[in-house]
Amino acid sequence: MSNPLRITVFGSTGSIGESTLDLISRDPDRFQVVALTAGRNTARLAQQALALRPAIAVTAFEDCLPDLAERLAGTGIAVAAGPEALLEAADRPADWIMSAIIGAAGLEPGLRALRNGGTLALANKESLVCAGPLLMAEAKRYGARILPVDSEHSAVFQALVGESIAEVERVILTASGGAFRDWPLDELAGATLAQASSHPNWDMGQRITIDSASMFNKALEVIETHEYFGIAPEKIEVIVHPESLIHALVGFPDGALMAHVGPADMRHAIGYALNWPDRRALPVERLDLAKIGSLTFRTPDERRYPALRLAREVMAAGGLSGALFNAAKERALDHFIAGTLKFTDMAVLVEQVLTQTAAESGFRGALTLDKVRVADQVARQAVDQIVGRGKVLA
Structure with missing residues (x-):
């Protein structure tokens, strides 16, 4: 043994x-x-x-x-x-x-x-x-x-087995749409912490559940796809899939789409990584496709989910933009949880911080761990200052 x-x-x-x-x-x-x-x-x-x-x-x-x-x-x-x-x-x-x-x-x-x-x-x-x-x-x-181990990236990884990354035409990440996917847009500003903390499909912690409602979580995953797989930003798409059974799709030049389908249970992605390169039996649900009946998809509305636009801007800027984006997002979420920021103000605030720090010379040049630490601190302080002054610009 x-x-x-x-x-x-x-x-x-x-x-x-x-x-x-x-x-x-x-x-x-x-x-x-x-x-x-x-x-x-x-x-x-x-x-x-x-x-x-x-x-x-x-x-x-x-x-x-x-x-x-x-x-x-x-x-x-x-x-x-x-x-x-x-x-x-x-x-x-x-x-x-x-x-x-x-x-x-x-x-x-x-x-x-x-x-x-x-x-x-x-x-x-x-x-x-x-x-x-x-x-x-x-x-x-x-x-x-x-x-x-993210379900989406594990799905892409599995869909690429036996395939060449150079032949990938597009990657489609699916998103549940979160707690507010069907809310009227004009009601989002009044969303409460309790409402944002309830996910329709997944059993997750509070912070990631709120990030799913704002789709900041998916915005991070778009950037993660670019960084891990080396996929060009313009080849990465997001589609709202309320059932959360297709976790990602990979498209090839011949028009084929390889989809990874499985239950909304993180033990699949974890177990795949734990047993890789082998597959072992896992205690997850076996899907009954006839019982499921149909799967639905819709284009994400970026008025509802501005984080997706911000992710594209971060990838275009490169360098320390990701560190600034993530830190501003984390601190804005802290303020929403604390009741000092509205749900819809989080994306507005993150964009303000990115704009404010974009021209700072200390965030140019080679990426180092020390610079990441500084960028993280600067972005968090900027969020606190803007909230403290009451200057979140809608």
Whole structure:
């Protein structure tokens, strides 16, 4: 019997992390958990650690360490906290690393984990949006592999098996349309946090669910497609597909469209990356196409989803635009959650920040991690200043 696959999971208490651990726990002889990291949900992190016995459990927040330490006292499982502890966890040798930390915070642990030369299963789309060239170069430098875990990018990856990327005519990413896909446009400004936090198809965390409603999530995925696959921006399309059963399509010069069809269950994309290049049985629904009956599609209205237009502008600008875009989006979302910004003001605010920072000389030239950090900070500060002054321009 071969040695078990050494596994690290960043973001273990989120929906992606939970689904990953569900698959791992079903076949414990195949896997050895090295490290688990999470945010403030130390109760759940401790439960996971007790069940899977990693060498270390890490919380990203230092004030959460006493609680985690108390819960795992006497177990022999090491505990740690803070950004440096996350990086130290990334340094631990592992064969397969799930990168599922939400937001730009997932970039540096992912970069560090690549140094082990294993497989980085990338659910943190922000890493490619903020620093795609850096991430891909680091993987090449250390002989590591990056496998996509977003359902759309996993679908594209699978549709390309046996095909040449040079022959791709177009990539079509599907979007559910989110919570407000059928709302009258003039009512969107009054959308509440509770309404934006309810997804019609997927069971996800609050932030990504709101990003689905605004389609900022899809905007990030468009940029991610460009960065990961090297597909030209003009070849990337988005279509609203309310059933969320076709996850992406790849078109070829002969007119063929290869579609990936499957249930709205992230365990498929996770399991594909976990078992790649093999396919193994997964505990997901088998679709009954006759019962489903029909699939529907519609063109996304960019008045409803201005984030899609902003994504094209970011790809055209290149450089640090992705880092600025993502940071402004994350901070605008913070303000919406806090009640200091309307739902429709998020895209307006992000565009203001992009326009405001476009001419700053510090954001030109070669892409470096230090510049990404600075761009992230500058964009977040700009959002706070604009909101503080009440100068969000509709």
